[in-house]
Amino acid sequence: MRKIDVSSVIDNSTFTKTHATVLGWCILLILFDGYDLVVFGSVISSLKDDWGVSTSVLGTIGSLTLIGSLIGSFICGMLADKIGRKNVIIACVLVFAVFTLLTGLTDSLIAFAFFRFFAGIGLGGIPPLVVTLTSEYSPKKMRNIMVGIMFSGYSIGGICVALLGIWVIPNLGWQWMFYIGAIPLLLLPIIIKSMPESIYYYIKKGQLSKAQHMLSRLNTDYVPQDGDQLIIEQETKDVPVAKLFKEGRAKATILFWVICFMGLLLVYGLSTWLPQMMMASGFALTSSLLFLLSLNIGAIIGSITGGFIADRIGSKKVLATLYSLGGICLFLLAFNPTVWILYLLVAFAGAASIGAQNLNNAFISSYYPSSMRSTGLGTALCVGRVGAIIGPSLGGYLLAGSAPVYICFIAFAIPAFIAAMAIYALPMTTTNAAHRAKSIEITS
Structure with a gap:
């Protein structure tokens, strides 16, 4: 009777069609997640013209979406460990797509805010689930790059907003930006049929034949046999969040929360208000959307x-460099350089905000044992969503108060520098390698 270490089988696998399937679905899901979260920033100017809404009120509505995301991130991250990643992902897609469609159909500001809030619940649940699923299915030597590629889908969603907004908003109206965001409703039957579930969830629920089948598809060196014992990390009886502070993980957990708070404040503050900040600097709407691009x-x-690079030299060095660079670039934007330098600085700011947050998600996921990855990332993103809520409100407050645009850029540079300092303070090595939980045997 063989004892099979599930993590070892996955870690030592080479990239296969099954890896590509998981990665492809996660990219698509995070693409629409990114689209639906960024789309609000592209229609702010139209909403002000059509409904006469003030900048500060629009900032509050932007934050309402992220309050919903905070709730979704917290609930779905822990719920997935109990009922499965795939089931929760399907529910999230249904929720955000339906309420995004309703957002485009309404002509009431109150209903608009209400629908954005509930869409946010579905949107908030997706990132911790897809990063966990991608990490669980990734070979160890490719984990960071696979998560980085997967999270590039978020930015592809932002690019779609910028490119579509240039033509769709003037010609079809801002409502069509939300209709496009509801396309995942049409994909639900395919997701239900073909998207894989977590192998660890199969094992926890005693569906061992499914787990063996997926392991053999991931790693052809593993040939399932009757009586194989699949060994996974044992879960303790601690309250899930309490586990994050056990076995030397407390310092890193708190620092990850700080990094997520600052990182998501930066991401959602810039994604919401960058077009308006550039319009305040004298650019037309079309040019401002190109800055979002x-x-x-x-x-x-x-x-x-x-x-x-992180797969070769470690995530800590890469993240510290990116956040420091982001702070510098945002600070330099305050000096209103020439337009091409502006585009370059904004691109660097994107790499050091959205890009850095994507890598940070992979870092968090790889830090914790598989039994608590969803909880670890979910709670970090839950804290981060507080920063995400503050970001749009902060930008709206500064712009509504007629603050000089350079003050807005400096205000967003500060969180980048704080995140960089928190990264520098992280332990040099992850603790889950040194403090691995005891294993249990699950027999076919």
């Missing part, structure tokens, strides 16, 4: 390049 192109380059 530049931000997200930089984010893709930062995610993929940063993930590639």
Whole structure:
């Protein structure tokens, strides 16, 4: 009777069609998640013209979406450990797509805010689930780059907003931006049929034949046999969040929370208000949306390049460099350089905000044992969503108060520098390698 270490089988696998399937679905899901979270920033100017809404009220509505995301991130991250990643992902897609469609259909500001809040619940649940699923299915030597590629989907969603907004908003109206965001409703039957579930969830629920089948598809060196014992890390009876502070993980957990708070404040503050900040600097709407395009192109380059380098020199060095660079670039934007330098600085800011947050998600996921990955990342993103809520409100407050645009850029540079300092303070090595939980045997 063989004892099979599940993590070892996955870690030592080479990239296969099954890896590509998981990665492809996660990219698509995070693409629409990114689209639906960024789309609000592209229609702010239209909402002000059509409904006469003040900048500060729009900032509050932007934060309402992220309050919903905070709730979704917290609930779904822990719920997935109990009922499965795939089931929760399907529920999240249904929720955010339906309420995004309703957002485009309404002509009431109150209903608009209400629908954005509930769409946010579904949107908030997806990032911790797809990063965990991608990490669980990734070979160890490719984990950072796979998560980096997967999270580039978020920025592709932002690019779609920028490119579509240039033509769709003037010609079809802002409502169509939300209709497009509801497309995942059409994909639900395919997701239900073909998206894989977590192998660890199969094992926990005693569905061992499914787990063996998926392991053999991931790693052809593993040939399932009757009587194989699949060994996974044992879960203790601690309250899930309490586990994050056990076995020397407390310092890193708190620092990850700080990094997520500052990182998501930066991400959602810039994604919501960058077009308006550039319009306040004298650019037309079309040019301002091109800056949003530049931000997200930089984010893709930062995610993929940063993930590639992190697999070789470690995530800590890469993240510390990116956040420091982001703070510097945002500070330099305050001096209103020439337009091409502006595009370059905005691209670097994208790499060091959205791109860095993507890599940080991979870092958090790889830090914790598999039995608490969803909880670890989910709670970190839950704290981070508080920063995400503050970001749009902060930008709206500064712009509504007629603050000089350079003050807005400096205000967003500060969180980047704080995140960099928190990264520098992280332990040099992850603790889950030194403090691995005891294993249990699950017999077919």
